[in-house]
Structure formats: structure tokens, C-alpha cells
Amino acid sequence: MKVRINAVEYEAEVEPRTLLSDFVRDQGLTGTKVGCEQGVCGACTVQLDGEPVRSCLLLAVQADGCDVRTIEGLAPGPLQRSFHEHHALQCGFCTAGFLMTLDAYLAEHPDPAEQELKEALAGNLCRCTGYAPIIAAVLNR
Numbered sequence: 001m002k003v004r005i006n007a008v009e010y011e012a013e014v015e016p017r018t019l020l021s022d023f024v025r026d027q028g029l030t031g032t033k034v035g036c037e038q039g040v041c042g043a044c045t046v047q048l049d050g051e052p053v054r055s056c057l058l059l060a061v062q063a064d065g066c067d068v069r070t071i072e073g074l075a076p077g078p079l080q081r082s083f084h085e086h087h088a089l090q091c092g093f094c095t096a097g098f099l100m101t102l103d104a105y106l107a108e109h110p111d112p113a114e115q116e117l118k119e120a121l122a123g124n125l126c127r128c129t130g131y132a133p134i135i136a137a138v139l140n141r
Helices: 020-024 078-085 097-108 114-120 134-141
Strands: 001-007 010-013 047-050 051-054 067-069
Touching: 001 114, 020 047, 047 097, 051 097, 078 097, 097 114, 097 134, 114 134
Parallel strands: 001 067
Antiparallel strands: 001 010, 047 051, 047 067
């Protein structure tokens, strides 16, 4: 299998049952968190060829020949600063998944309304913030 993760080429033999989340973490990229392992929480969200995907639901071999971007590949910017300023990253476990989802969403919808933003983030769970600081961080970036 050959895959580009954050613009770095990786070539490896992987067992057919290896999840993309496990493969990414085995490469030392531990910003991708594994929460529910059922695709419900969004903590493991990465971008596969620019689209946010749940890496716990994909086999690593399905990413063969693809570009994968993890939180480590996301350049610092206004969204991360706003997350910090609005206290939108309390325990931090879900933060990478939110940022990877938002990065892709905001590229296509740079000025979302609050309701649109809530719908876009419906697949990401947070147990700490109550979501209000996350929404505020995005709307006020």
C-alpha cells in the first residue's frame, strides 16, 4: 500500500483488516483520536483526498494511492486561534475531529449561518463544551 499522509509518502504492507485510524497512529501521527470506533463521535476524522472521513470506518488499504490529511497537516490559522480564544477545546479529545471537519466545510462554505454550521457539525461529539464555544469560535474567527 502507498499513501501520502500530510504530503509525506508512506509505503507499507498492512493486514487487510487494519483500520486507517490505526495505520495513521502507527506512523506516529497520534493527533487522530479513536473514540467510539463506530463512526459516531467524529474524533477520528481525517481528510481523504480533501473530504472529511471517519478513519475508524475505513480500512487502510482503501486509502491506497490517496492523500490523507491529519490534524498534524493542518496549518495553524484563524480557526485554531479562535478555538483557543473562545475556550472551544476543553479536554481536547474531540478537537482534531472538529477542526478537520470544519477545515473542509469552511473551504466550501466560508460564511455559514449558525444553523448551517450546527448541521455541518452534527457528526462530531463533544462531552465538555456544550458546543456553544465551538459555534462561537467558528462564527467569530
